[in-house]
Amino acid sequence: MFSNEVSPFESREMLATFVSSTPLLPDSWRLCTQANATPFRSFLVHRVASAVYVAFSGVHTAAGSDSSWRSLAPLHTIGGLPLFASRPTREGEDPVMVHAGMLNLFFSLFDSFQNQLLEIVGNKDTKSVVITGHSIGGATASLCTLWLLSYLQSISSSVSILCITYGAPLLGNESFYKTISKERWGGNFCHVVSKHDIMPRLLFAPITSLTTQLNYLLQFWHLSMTSPDFGKLANQISDKEKAKLFTAVMDYLEAATQEGETSVPILFHPFGNYFFVSEEGAVCVDSPAAIIKLMHLMLATSSPASSIEDHLKYGDYVNKMSSQALYQRNSMQRNIPDSSYEAGLQLAIQSSGIANQESAIISAKECLKTTRRMGPSPTLNAASLAVSLSKVVPYRAQIEWYKTWCDEQDDQMGYYDSFKSRGSSSSKRDMKVNINRCKLARFWNNIIDMLERGELPHDFDKRAKWVNTSHFYKLLVEPLDIAEYYGKGMHITKGHYMQHGRERRYEIFDRWWKDKTVSTGREENKERSKFASLTQDSCFWARVEEARDWLNCVRSERDTNKLALLWDKIENFEKYAINLIENKEVSSDVLFKNSSYSIWVGDLRELRQPKAKVQRLPHQFPVF
Template sequence: MDRSSATFSSGLELANFVVSSELLYHSWAAIQNLYREISQQEGLSPSPSPSVRFKVEQKPNCTIITFLTWPACSKDYIQEGGGDLISSSTLKETFPLFEFLCTKDNPHVSINKAALDLFTSIRGSLPYLKSQIDNSKPLIITGNSLGGSVASLFTLSLLETLDFSTTKRPLCITFGSPLIGDDGLQEAISKYPTWNSCFLHVVSDQDLVPRLLISPHNPIGSDSQTNVYKPFGTFLLCSELGCACFEYSQSILDLLKATYLEDPKNQNPNQVLELYEEIIKHLQRREICKDTTQVVQWDIVTESLQENIITQLEAIGLVRPQKILTLYWKEMVDEAEKKPQKEAEYYKGGGKDYINQGRPKHYKKLEQWLNETETETEKSTSGPNYLKKQNVASNLTEDSCFWAHVEEALTSCKLLSSKELSTDREKEKSKLIEFESYVYSLMKNYAVSPEIFLQESSFMKWWKGHKKIIGTSYSSRLTDLMKNVKNYDLYATGELEFPESSL
């Protein structure tokens, strides 16, 4: 079988083939040739309105279809409202070309408006372009900037009708192309390895356009649709020192955010054409680093493979480790803020024993490190740390399992309130007493956030249920504290005093 028609087992294999066979060079040369032709005909200044130009080249060993837009126009068009997504359901009656991507499990896919508008503008030329495809030769579809987005859409339009057993599969190579669809589109394409391996996206560390539709480089606003764009295919993230190959969607998003080299020289988007020319010249003399993140998730930071990725990116000048770590910890903070809700959802879904069975590994590892680094002095200190008392409002709950314990206590209250004969009432009461001691010890050391006293928190829901169960005659250090609502404010200001008597 001709290698150009083979299904590649990995993005690394595809990337190495494209570089070694000079397909990458020929693709970029086709873009440059079209750019020169248009510049000679119309002058160097692009038209103020975005437009896409195309050209078909029949070479002895392949057919190349090229789509070109000016990067400056692409940038402006996206920033001026072209970042919206159009659902396939909206296009079903007027332009159902991508309806074949929808399935029962994935009923809708959404496509970037700017890319779709440009693709629709050449709708009348699609029959001609398809007629130029020679099934006996490899088909290369290429484009830059939003022209690359149009190239991707044209390639997608071919996937429904092509019989890969008799036809050489198309290969779409884009340069500096923005993302073109949502997770529905990414899922539809990635579901079929043959389809996914048709796309190779080359991105320079100095090109803003591929990053326009993802935060923090998204100029349209963090609350817009642009936060749901997802990549597909293989990405080559490049600098003048080399490139690295990535296939895993989340890694691509993370690294697109982290690898942009902000420089005043990058303010003219049209200059990126020169950047890609230099990248192509150097690329064939450099080794393509393999993407190992397809088997290692970002949240497993202790894995040596993750460290290798950062080392490789450093070596080719793509990213500084500080940027990767900053990005990682931003994600961890976001996850930590959502942790109580995740634990509540775990129990609502019928889960049990979150601490041992449902908790992510990195939380267990962090807890282990915290316990290992806690000094004997800290362990023996009976009173709260002075700095904690002074900064209670900014304190975080130290025990990552706190909210899991709260959910377990809520479960015990529900069982005791249900009057079910099968409930081991003494066992559940014993659990609640242990929970009281646990919470009191945390509060005494100001090791729990004052946010637990918010009326809608799971902890306050537990307290309301627990108060009904214990009645008015029951007394313990925690219940005595909780019955006086003034103590909530005193705790929040670090002024609550804790008696030394035992429970």
């Protein structure tokens, strides 16, 4: 086993060759052609054994106003399913946004295919679904794939989904790309882009600026969407207009690929795998920076006329790819570089179709070199993390010992309140626990960063070992984070912990645990005979602190409407806490005499006594 990948370029070219040798591309393109040629049909379905192909037409009337084709829209739900809203984002990140016009088009078609797709994936004979589309149909296919992936994830289905687009325009912003990567869905998308096709590159030019070039861009775009005879209508655009459109896209692509202050921001970002095809072969690339650079270098070898005509030549590329791949490999045998790394790099350059352009070869090599994976493979990273975990287990064990020690003290305060009230004159024991808390936080934050950088296996967050370990860590350590937050008065300046202080790692671990219960089809609902060793709601003490704040507000509030809202919150929390206690889902320290919860119960009882019409507190401490 090698710790480093020897030549990722060769593997990418080999992946492209492998895909070319399967029926995926010919079958999907054949159905795309039929969908484009079928009037009044938004999509076609074709079954091949256990695989089902769904092709969306690229011929549509634009949905929505012209302004929607110049703007972005937020993507919270798709087809009624929450898509990315539940995934925690980093502070300062932009929301997930997609092209408003394409989103409107998708919604206008959704009712027509929703039930049929649900029936397809519900069929026990269906093992895989290939969703495809040409041009604007490719954008619809991508959004449909996201909806279907969300649905299958919610029901824990094993049906595999693959989206293949041909000459599709860009779809979403950088947050859109990053979130798809975090969901580990990038591998479900294969975007086939020909060497000169301008359509996948159109949205690199700014769409918010009402320039002459933008008007040509929109004119071209609407022609491609609304006409079944794209070629004739494309010829209606004069050579001068084509040149302006081509120049606008090229200028912005060139500026976007520059380094330093001369670079310009990119509104739309590629996502998934890009399958670049040319007369010389094909190559797969998944790095957004490399995709953008290759799009620029390949378009630079084009002309305004060919950049438009190439949009209709995907059938030619698909039919020729297999034979060209064989010819390419034979020609490579005549001049094999000494280094396997250089051989792979040369193969990738040749497959991209720019090997004969001397001025572009150096730039292309540098571009591909930046995508080379350095360091250990994801599998080896996961193995080394198992070793690292064994090294931090003693930190966790010391915190467990600290909880046991607190529970045995005569002050009857418990784990949470003892750590919260330790103050500046804390003992060595408290200091050691705090140091261990910080070390564990760094360990888990590092795991999350590695996962999001793609340095760990795609199913890492589904592995029982890591899901269970992270869940136990959260239950054990988050109460200490809450104690630190309120003990230092951070809630006074920032707000309460649940809304303003909770670390992102805990939200991610919540999702891991929830996904586990969904995938197994059951939750841990076994009846307990004694109190839990750790309170099963890791945020329980944060809820107690908010409830204490509500009681203080009740004492000073004079507005009857606000008082009613406060009492509703208090009573809802009271019911929630009693339910946890009756089900023994709390640790015994929750009911200690001097715990924050017990003090809150006493304060609530005193506050209710003067109210003659208010029923007596129905809370009775269980015997334990």
